[in-house]
Amino acid sequence: MVPSRVDPDRIRIVCDAPLRTKDYVLYWMQSSHRAEENPALAYAIERADAAHLPVVVYIGFFPEYPEANLRHLAFLLEGLESAARALKALGIHFILRAENPAAGVLSLARDAALLVADRGYLRPERAWYEKVAARCPCPFVQVEANVVVPVGTASEKEEYSAATIRKKITGQLDRFLVPIPVRAPARSSLALDIPTLAGGPAETILAGPGIDRSVLPSPGFRGGTDNALRRFEKFLSSGLDRFADNRNDPGTGIASGMSPYLHFGHVSPVTLALRAQEHGGPGVPAFFEELIARRELAVNFVTYNDRYDSYASLPAWAQRTLAAHAGDRREFLYTLDELEHAATHDPYWNAAQNEMVRTGKMQGYMRMYWGKKILEWSATPQEAYATALYLNNKYEIDGRDPNGFAGVAWCFGKHDRPWQERPVFGMVRYMNAAGLERKFAMETYLEKMR
DNA sequence: ATCGGCTCGCGCAA
DNA sequence: TGCGCGAAGCCGAT
Numbered sequence: 379m380v381p382s383r384v385d386p387d388r389i390r391i392v393c394d395a396p397l398r399t400k401d402y403v404l405y406w407m408q409s410s411h412r413a414e415e416n417p418a419l420a421y422a423i424e425r426a427d428a429a430h431l432p433v434v435v436y437i438g439f440f441p442e443y444p445e446a447n448l449r450h451l452a453f454l455l456e457g458l459e460s461a462a463r464a465l466k467a468l469g470i471h472f473i474l475r476a477e478n479p480a481a482g483v484l485s486l487a488r489d490a491a492l493l494v495a496d497r498g499y500l501r502p503e504r505a506w507y508e509k510v511a512a513r514c515p516c517p518f519v520q521v522e523a524n525v526v527v528p529v530g531t532a533s534e535k536e537e538y539s540a541a542t543i544r545k546k547i548t549g550q551l552d553r554f555l556v557p558i559p560v561r562a563p564a565r566s567s568l569a570l571d572i573p574t575l576a577g578g579p580a581e582t583i584l585a586g587p588g589i590d591r592s593v594l595p596s597p598g599f600r601g602g603t604d605n606a607l608r609r610f611e612k613f614l615s616s617g618l619d620r621f622a623d624n625r626n627d628p629g630t631g632i633a634s635g636m637s638p639y640l641h642f643g644h645v646s647p648v649t650l651a652l653r654a655q656e657h658g659g660p661g662v663p664a665f666f667e668e669l670i671a672r673r674e675l676a677v678n679f680v681t682y683n684d685r686y687d688s689y690a691s692l693p694a695w696a697q698r699t700l701a702a703h704a705g706d707r708r709e710f711l712y713t714l715d716e717l718e719h720a721a722t723h724d725p726y727w728n729a730a731q732n733e734m735v736r737t738g739k740m741q742g743y744m745r746m747y748w749g750k751k752i753l754e755w756s757a758t759p760q761e762a763y764a765t766a767l768y769l770n771n772k773y774e775i776d777g778r779d780p781n782g783f784a785g786v787a788w789c790f791g792k793h794d795r796p797w798q799e800r801p802v803f804g805m806v807r808y809m810n811a812a813g814l815e816r817k818f819a820m821e822t823y824l825e826k827m828r
Numbered sequence: 829a830t831c832g833g834c835t836c837g838c839g840c841a842a
Numbered sequence: 843t844g845c846g847c848g849a850a851g852c853c854g855a856t
Contacts (some may be wrong), residue, residue: 541838694836792847798835807849830855
């Protein structure tokens with residue numbers, strides 16, 4: 379067999395079986411919704427070419443995904459339209475069906491010589507992969523396409539902090555920061571007669587029943603690889619050079635804006651890292667820290683800690699100290715409804731909440747402040763944790779991203795160290811409005827949110 | 829304006 | 843076993 383361009387550590391044999399004599403190689407596009415720089419797709423094409431078979435791409439669009447609403451689903455479908463155009467240009471038949479992906483992929487696998495999937499890391503995706511693995515009639519291979527360093531290669535256990543995983547990741551960058559361009563397969567599958575749609579085009583699906591319309595699509599972010607790359611080029615030319623110094627400043631608004639696109643796999647972190655490296659300059663290390671070290675620490679967290687979405691994921695010292703202060707008097711107590719409607723006494727917090735509700739993306743530093751205050755203003759730390767996750771997942775375009783779970787947990791002490799003990803927080807790091815004012819021109823941020 | 833102290837636990841050197 | 847050090851902290855002393 380021709381050696382693959384894809385690093386063997388990205389590849390996991392889920393069901394080992396000989397290639398079958400069948401109609402096509404099936405790529406189950408589950409977490410990497412793109413045709414560009416997609417090692418799972420590249421791998422499927424390599425295997426198909428070697429077997430003289432066409433490649434078919436399948437995605438199961440599943441509006442019942444936990445906590446999904448119109449904001450997430452509209453962005454997701456914009457990305458799929460972009461992927462569909464790119465796949466067509468490559469001569470690849472794209473099957474989009476509104477159904478449970480595990481059921482859909484099993485039905486298409488009946489005629490497949492080989493099943494290739496990309497890899498998501500959360501509980502719902504893992505359950506789908508297990509279900510498919512248990513009943514798959516053909517060999518099943520999974521390729522990690524949404525991280526620079528494969529999660530198991532970076533570390534085989536849950537890491538304690540950014541410091542402990544950082545060197546394990548940066549030591550592997552030379553090996554994994556290499557482009558694997560997707561080349562058109564030798565055989566087109568466009569003429570294959572496989573029904574592509576159940577439920578009609580995207581607009582029809584979104585207008586249909588069973589869609590939670592409580593949160594409107596983001597006015598500023600449109601999904602898709604093309605939109606991601608256009609936005610990123612703007613960031614490279616006008617933001618990256620100031621990224622190291624200004625990324626924390628809520629007023630300057632310097633951010634790549636890539637997290638929604640990374641969340642749905644509209645763009646590859648390898649693409650972004652390589653483009654940033656080409657651009658060069660003082661912002662590159664800081665950008666790598668966010669894009670690779672912190673993001674892949676979050677992937678490590680959800681992979682190895684099966685309580686990633688609960689208070690129980692916190693380190694022992696944090697749970698101990700928060701428990702010791704659970705009975706402390708709270709100076710302010712807000713209900714979920716008051717928080718959700720940004721009706722607190724704190725203009726900075728309200729602005730951050732409004733930013734998230736309106737735009738679908740809260741500024742990075744404010745995310746920390748926002749979470750810390752929810753801890754401070756809730757009756758119990760457990761309740762605060764649930765509130766922060768609920769709001770994050772509902773309003774952020776990239777709600778339910780590993781980064782979201784890790785980010786909320788950080789506010790409660792995860793991946794952090796203890797500090798001076800104080801009421802409510804115990805030894806969990808405290809943040810306050812005076813700190814914001816000391817460091818930043820906060821009026822600029824408030825002005826933007828008015 | 830700047831600086832030390834606060835506090836736990838990991839990972840490495842010894 | 844000891845020691846250095848850690849996403850963005852705050853606070854009080856100088």
